Amino acid sequence: MPTEENLVRKAIELVAEGETKKAIEVLLASLANPDWSIRSYSAQILGELGKISLSEELFTTTIQSMSMHLINETDGWVRESITKAFGKIGANNPQLVKDIIPNIVSVLIKDEHEGARGSAAKSLGDIGRKSPDLILPGSTLDYLAQRLKSDESWIVRYYSAYALGEIGTQVPDEIEKYIEILEAATNDDDDGVKNAAKEALGKIKKSK
Known part of the structure; x- marks a missing residue:
């Protein structure tokens, strides 16, 4: 049974040897490990x-596989x-993740695990900062605003504010209707959310 330490060592060794594809294969296989901590670390x-x-x-195939694991994963962590x-x-x-944006949004709005919802919000912000055109279609900004306004978890509200700020710096006009919520x-x-x-409002204002 592999351990987290062994998994990391194996992946690092393969990458160092120029065998990144094999490293990814090892990690993807480990996403099916019965130990949740191994799956998480992978x-x-x-x-x-x-x-x-x-x-x-290589990464298109990797993301497709990870997306299937996300859909079927029972552990929130x-x-x-x-x-x-x-x-x-x-x-x-x-562009590598454009096809799985809906999967990330689904975690944001449906997942019962606050850490998963929070990481979904942050990921949408990080992707949107680089390529807002991938985030704007649909109701993604609405969902982020809803989470900021009413999610019971401070970490989800925190990263929803972060995401609106990151995306808003790139498309300040599109974010205008969410300024009141921010x-x-x-x-x-929560002081962190405040x-x-x-910070999000400051970034958006500076970008105009």
């Missing part, structure tokens, strides 16, 4: 590998890790 490493300039073909990995990959190359969030009960909303 997703985290895949996200880190997403920061490397790899072939589009693992869904959080997979969703967070999508954000890291998408921040480096947004302003209201500056009076949130600060995130203030």
